[in-house]
Amino acid sequence: MARRRKRLGEILVNWNVVTPTALGDALAYSQQHGKKIGEALIELELATEEDVTKALATQFDLAYVDLDKNVGVSGALDLIPEKLIKKLKVLPLGREDGKIKVIIHDPLDLDTLDQLRVLLNSQVECAIAPRSKIVRFIDTFLTGMRDSVDEAIEAIDRDKDLLAKEDKRLAAAAEDEDSEAPIIKLLNLMIAEAVRMRASDIHVEPMADRVRVRYRVDGVCIVKDNIPKHMQASVLARLKIMSGLDIAERRLPQDGRIKMRIGSGQIDFRVSSCPAYHGESVVLRILRPDSVKIGIQAMGFEEDDYERFNKIIRQPNGIFLVTGPTGSGKTTTLYGALQELNRPDRKIITAEDPVEYNFSGINQCQVREEIGLTFARILRAMLRQAPNIILVGEIRDREVGDVAIQAALTGHLVFSTLHTNDAPSAITRLIDMGIKPFLVASSIQAIMAQRLMRLICNECKVVDPSPDRFTLRLLGITDKDLEGRTIYKGAGCNRCGGIGYRGRQGIFEMLEMTPELRELAFQRAPANRLRAAARAGGMRTLLDDGKRKILRGVTTPEEIARITQIEGILTEE
Numbered sequence: 001m002a003r004r005r006k007r008l009g010e011i012l013v014n015w016n017v018v019t020p021t022a023l024g025d026a027l028a029y030s031q032q033h034g035k036k037i038g039e040a041l042i043e044l045e046l047a048t049e050e051d052v053t054k055a056l057a058t059q060f061d062l063a064y065v066d067l068d069k070n071v072g073v074s075g076a077l078d079l080i081p082e083k084l085i086k087k088l089k090v091l092p093l094g095r096e097d098g099k100i101k102v103i104i105h106d107p108l109d110l111d112t113l114d115q116l117r118v119l120l121n122s123q124v125e126c127a128i129a130p131r132s133k134i135v136r137f138i139d140t141f142l143t144g145m146r147d148s149v150d151e152a153i154e155a156i157d158r159d160k161d162l163l164a165k166e167d168k169r170l171a172a173a174a175e176d177e178d179s180e181a182p183i184i185k186l187l188n189l190m191i192a193e194a195v196r197m198r199a200s201d202i203h204v205e206p207m208a209d210r211v212r213v214r215y216r217v218d219g220v221c222i223v224k225d226n227i228p229k230h231m232q233a234s235v236l237a238r239l240k241i242m243s244g245l246d247i248a249e250r251r252l253p254q255d256g257r258i259k260m261r262i263g264s265g266q267i268d269f270r271v272s273s274c275p276a277y278h279g280e281s282v283v284l285r286i287l288r289p290d291s292v293k294i295g296i297q298a299m300g301f302e303e304d305d306y307e308r309f310n311k312i313i314r315q316p317n318g319i320f321l322v323t324g325p326t327g328s329g330k331t332t333t334l335y336g337a338l339q340e341l342n343r344p345d346r347k348i349i350t351a352e353d354p355v356e357y358n359f360s361g362i363n364q365c366q367v368r369e370e371i372g373l374t375f376a377r378i379l380r381a382m383l384r385q386a387p388n389i390i391l392v393g394e395i396r397d398r399e400v401g402d403v404a405i406q407a408a409l410t411g412h413l414v415f416s417t418l419h420t421n422d423a424p425s426a427i428t429r430l431i432d433m434g435i436k437p438f439l440v441a442s443s444i445q446a447i448m449a450q451r452l453m454r455l456i457c458n459e460c461k462v463v464d465p466s467p468d469r470f471t472l473r474l475l476g477i478t479d480k481d482l483e484g485r486t487i488y489k490g491a492g493c494n495r496c497g498g499i500g501y502r503g504r505q506g507i508f509e510m511l512e513m514t515p516e517l518r519e520l521a522f523q524r525a526p527a528n529r530l531r532a533a534a535r536a537g538g539m540r541t542l543l544d545d546g547k548r549k550i551l552r553g554v555t556t557p558e559e560i561a562r563i564t565q566i567e568g569i570l571t572e573e
Helices: 007-014 020-034 039-045 049-060 074-079 082-088 108-122 130-142 145-158 161-170 182-196 231-245 305-315 330-341 374-385 398-409 424-432 437-443 470-477 515-522 529-535 544-553 557-563
Strands: 091-096 099-104 122-126 197-206 210-216 218-226 256-264 264-272 281-286 318-322 348-352 362-364 391-392 413-418 444-456 461-463 489-490 501-512
Touching: 007 020, 007 049, 007 444, 020 039, 020 122, 020 305, 039 218, 039 424, 074 091, 074 374, 099 108, 099 281, 108 122, 145 218, 182 197, 182 210, 182 218, 182 231, 182 281, 197 231, 197 330, 197 362, 210 231, 218 231, 218 374, 231 256, 231 281, 256 374, 305 330, 305 444, 318 330, 318 374, 318 398, 318 424, 318 529, 330 348, 330 391, 330 413, 330 444, 348 374, 374 391, 374 557, 391 398, 398 413, 413 424, 413 437, 424 437, 424 444, 424 529, 437 444, 444 489, 444 544, 444 557, 470 544, 501 544, 544 557
Parallel strands: 099 122, 318 413, 318 444, 348 362, 348 391, 391 413
Antiparallel strands: 091 099, 197 210, 197 281, 210 218, 256 264, 264 281, 444 501, 461 489
């Protein structure tokens, strides 16, 4: 009788990589989103890609290859044609006994294995490595993406005549898509590199003597290129052509969009140009649908906050506000809530400016101020559409706030965002807008403030033997808090680009309205009194939530100190 192959989740539980409860969450997520269990565990940050790949190696009795050590791979690349390596995402390891040893990432991908056998006319023996490491190896040793960007800049820089011809061609033939043209090739390489690095934005910024290119990765800008100043006009013209902007208009801001196929997926870019002192600054916002479809399990909620969040979003009516600065993940949180509630028996309508991601089953309306289609006008129209749930992109003024509150008081569940530093300040902000205090007090169900913190890279996570004492004191972490706990940091590796951080999760401040808070709101109490009452009622602040995540070893004290508003700055003794 054949021996039963262990399940992937069973192996990881036996290794104490995941708990049975976490495995159950991942199984539910995989069924809901049509993912493999390994993919679900990685997306939910419950296990690293390396853990999952090692478990697959054990499950299928394959050798695991650590590509960071380059074990003989670079010397065997000629065994498989370069096009095949790039297409199938495989790497040759060598030839032995008439068989070609090949590194793969998915032992269940039988089509790839069959193609290799036929095209190589040879038996294939498999080993396994994480997909991201295979792709990175291909980029480094075959594609040479970073070298290609540098070489493209140098080639254009050397040939001034070529650049002049390129300027004329771009102006005369805006629709030309010749991917071999030097400027087009340069920009395609830069955009592909930004997507590969998981950047959220590309910033093209003219300076006095150069054009600086920066990528925003995990919320932090990194300088990647300095393009010579004389290439500025060509680069900006090409970006405008790609995004459908008027290349002749240099005095006014413009907005556009780009759609590009990169790798196996279609990526959208929202483009903004803004006149500046040294020329137009252009920002490309990279829009990835998967980034807002991660599910509320993966947002970083502690267990008690997760339960409270689930309870709040299932209220039949009222307003749920998410607050925080730009880039703090408010939209992702609200989309996660809508996904959880998106069922055939519920009607959901959104008013957004702009609609960045499309979701099936949800009616999404785009604000268009130029024709008078404002948030307030869409909201009034929504109420005649008999929705159960309404999402308002942002409460910007009294008119929008009044309509949202009326919707909440007439039996609708309303989600929206507000730009405030913490949850209690949202109440005073609404009253300052001119909304009557008794309406604010009676309509709001809960307010959640949030920030995004960077996670320590799992590949290079090490114990921090001497954490900065001043930072710990600043955060209120005492020696008693540290008993039996360990502070970690990232040493820096290839996977995280030497930064020590990879990926982000949220820290949260959840304020649920109580009779006492409603009374204080009615009395127009200041934010500090509201905060004191909320904390007395059990609200955990952003700093408190950040401290819990430091002590759990998922982030560093420096990261929480960077993103939270710390009251009462201490001085070193």
